[in-house]
Amino acid sequence: MISVQNVSKSFGSVKALDRVSFEVARGEVVGLLGPNGAGKTTMLRLITGFFPPTEGKILIDGVDLLHSKPLLRKKIGYLAEHNPLYEDMTTKDFLSHVAVLKRVPFRKRKQSISAVIERCKIGPVLNRLIGKLSKGYKQRIGLAQALLGEPELLILDEPTSGLDPKQIIEIRTLIQTLGRERTVLLSTHILPEVRLTCQRILILNEARLVASVAAPDVAPQSPGAQEFRVTLRGSWDQGDEFLRFVPGVSEVRLERDGGAERDYLIVAEHGKEIQSELARRILFSGFELLTLKPVEWNLEEIFMNVVTSEVEQ
Amino acid sequence: MIQLIAIARRDFTAYLNSFSFYVLTAFFLGVTGYFFWSGLSYFSLISFQVATNPEAQVKGLNLTEGVLSPFLSNMTVLMLLLIPILTMRAFSEEKRLGTLELLFSYPISDLQIVIGKFLSLLGLFAVFVFPTISYFYLGGVVSAQFETPTLLSGYGGLFVVGASFISLSMFISSLTEHQAVSAGIGFVILLFFWILGWMAEWVSPALGTILRELSLVEHFYDLSRGVLDTKDIAFFVLFILFFLFASLCSLEVRTWKR
Numbered sequence: 001m002i003s004v005q006n007v008s009k010s011f012g013s014v015k016a017l018d019r020v021s022f023e024v025a026r027g028e029v030v031g032l033l034g035p036n037g038a039g040k041t042t043m044l045r046l047i048t049g050f051f052p053p054t055e056g057k058i059l060i061d062g063v064d065l066l067h068s069k070p071l072l073r074k075k076i077g078y079l080a081e082h083n084p085l086y087e088d089m090t091t092k093d094f095l096s097h098v099a100v101l102k103r104v105p106f107r108k109r110k111q112s113i114s115a116v117i118e119r120c121k122i123g124p125v126l127n128r129l130i131g132k133l134s135k136g137y138k139q140r141i142g143l144a145q146a147l148l149g150e151p152e153l154l155i156l157d158e159p160t161s162g163l164d165p166k167q168i169i170e171i172r173t174l175i176q177t178l179g180r181e182r183t184v185l186l187s188t189h190i191l192p193e194v195r196l197t198c199q200r201i202l203i204l205n206e207a208r209l210v211a212s213v214a215a216p217d218v219a220p221q222s223p224g225a226q227e228f229r230v231t232l233r234g235s236w237d238q239g240d241e242f243l244r245f246v247p248g249v250s251e252v253r254l255e256r257d258g259g260a261e262r263d264y265l266i267v268a269e270h271g272k273e274i275q276s277e278l279a280r281r282i283l284f285s286g287f288e289l290l291t292l293k294p295v296e297w298n299l300e301e302i303f304m305n306v307v308t309s310e311v312e313q
Numbered sequence: 314m315i316q317l318i319a320i321a322r323r324d325f326t327a328y329l330n331s332f333s334f335y336v337l338t339a340f341f342l343g344v345t346g347y348f349f350w351s352g353l354s355y356f357s358l359i360s361f362q363v364a365t366n367p368e369a370q371v372k373g374l375n376l377t378e379g380v381l382s383p384f385l386s387n388m389t390v391l392m393l394l395l396i397p398i399l400t401m402r403a404f405s406e407e408k409r410l411g412t413l414e415l416l417f418s419y420p421i422s423d424l425q426i427v428i429g430k431f432l433s434l435l436g437l438f439a440v441f442v443f444p445t446i447s448y449f450y451l452g453g454v455v456s457a458q459f460e461t462p463t464l465l466s467g468y469g470g471l472f473v474v475g476a477s478f479i480s481l482s483m484f485i486s487s488l489t490e491h492q493a494v495s496a497g498i499g500f501v502i503l504l505f506f507w508i509l510g511w512m513a514e515w516v517s518p519a520l521g522t523i524l525r526e527l528s529l530v531e532h533f534y535d536l537s538r539g540v541l542d543t544k545d546i547a548f549f550v551l552f553i554l555f556f557l558f559a560s561l562c563s564l565e566v567r568t569w570k571r
Contacts, residue, residue, distance in 0.1 A: 045414075048417075049417075049418075050417055050418070050567065051567045051568060052568060052569075052570075070419075070420050070421055070422045071420050073418060073419060074420045078415070080411060080415055080418070081411075084410050084412045084415050086323070086410075087410070088327050089323070089327070097319055097323050098419070100315060100316060101316050101319055101320070101416070101419045101420075102419055103316070103420055149420075
């Protein structure tokens with residue numbers, strides 16, 4: 001559906017994107033992941049035909065949106081960065097306005113508007129001014145306007161930014177259901193977001209596409225060697241040697257010594273399951289086990305991991 | 314077409330729902346009301362003098378020359394200041410909020426956006442200006458009888474001048490996301506076009522002719538007396554089209570830069 005071919009974009013001397021190429025198939029939900037300033041928004045704007053690439057080509061179903069008739073933009077629904085909306089309009093007026101602009105036929109207009117209202121659960125705020133609504137509602141109205149006209153391709157720029165955890169979960173669930181029927185390309189800098197909603201992840205870093213991986217492969221834990229953080233309480237007269245004797249443990253590091261309470265980082269051997277045995281031994285040795293949790297990697301570490309594994313391949 | 318009307322209608326209602334529009338309208342109607350009253354009083358004073366003293370000068374002693382024409386001229390000077398304020402939101406606001414990017418993602422052309430916005434502003438301008446016609450009929454109740462055709466052609470001229478002010482200010486608004494900057498620059502450039510004819514006196518005759526032809530005030534003079542000259546109308550229509558085209562280019566420029 002989307003074909004990005006060797007695309008670069010420069011703003012003056014700043015290179016926002018550097019020879020990026022990828023394809024998104026029809027029906028795929030793809031996440032564009034990267035730190036702030038990696039070029040995600042620029043990429044999405046290029047795809048919507050907002051401005052042309054400095055080099056390369058972008059085709060949507062074989063058509064260049066920028067240089068073709070505006071009518072072809074019916075294919076896309078776009079939620080722009082920071083979710084711009086006409087804040088002086090009521091939700092209902094805004095959606096009717098957008099329905100006209102998106103050329104929803106007159107006979108279908110009422111029905112399509114009620115469909116997106118139901119879908120995005122904005123029924124309670126129909127007659128209120130958008131400017132007076134909470135961020136969560138605004139975000140849903142942003143999604144609702146993108147959905148109007150039933151576009152085949154949804155482009156969502158940071159759809160959950162600035163929302164509280166409950167709202168984030170709601171929006172994610174909504175995106176997941178939308179992804180079942182259409183192609184979705186979304187950008188984010190939050191890792192769990194793409195893992196939960198996308199089938200494939202494109203990782204952008206410093207203007208370059210560094211990886212394209214299937215979502216389940218980007219585990220939040222370090223692949224291969226697993227690490228755990230444990231907090232124990234008890235008497236340390238006999239030392240902590242027993243931790244090292246747990247089968248599968250390759251390294252034990254004391255991270256905090258708070259008297260009776262200590263934090264350890266425990267590294268397992270490659271591909272070994274150690275949690276249950278570790279917990280059993282700790283309790284058996286007479287300690288209280290306060291926490292035992294796998295160490296989650298942050299985005300940079302995932303980048304490093306993905307980049308190095310790409311090189312290895 | 315329906316998309317164009319939707320854009321025009323949205324902007325029009327957004328203005329009508331804003332407090333500043335009413336402040337601006339009240340100010341405009343108040344000041345023009347004063348202009349009309351003082352013009353009419355002065356005219357009646359002169360008429361009285363002529364009636365009592367047959368040897369007094371009689372220049373401008375008809376309602377068109379004595380009241381309508383000065384009134385319309387004063388009104389355009391006021392518009393010079395108010396139209397950039399009325400128009401500053403057109404694109405600046407959408408740029409600042411980012412809603413312009415949203416519009417660009419919809420299946421509508423940039424031309425529809427420009428014309429839609431222009432029509433909404435013309436509508437607002439009409440709301441602004443046409444109530445002042447009532448002054449003349451109120452004037453009629455007092456003493457003076459104005460000729461309706463002269464009045465209508467005078468107002469037609471005023472409307473065309475207003476439309477050209479709007480077209481230019483709208484272009485300025487498309488260049489910046491700061492409304493105040495848009496209004497300020499719009500005012501300065503309109504003023505420049507307004508007084509261009511004055512400079513004609515100081516330069517060479519050839520250049521002087523060009524400056525006079527470009528000056529808004531020169532072309533407005535006949536219109537303000539209710540005389541519709543095709544040359545003047547053509548000038549204003551070209552002026553409007555030129556700046557509408559400039560606004561269009563200003564939106565499209567994003568697609569040129571590689």
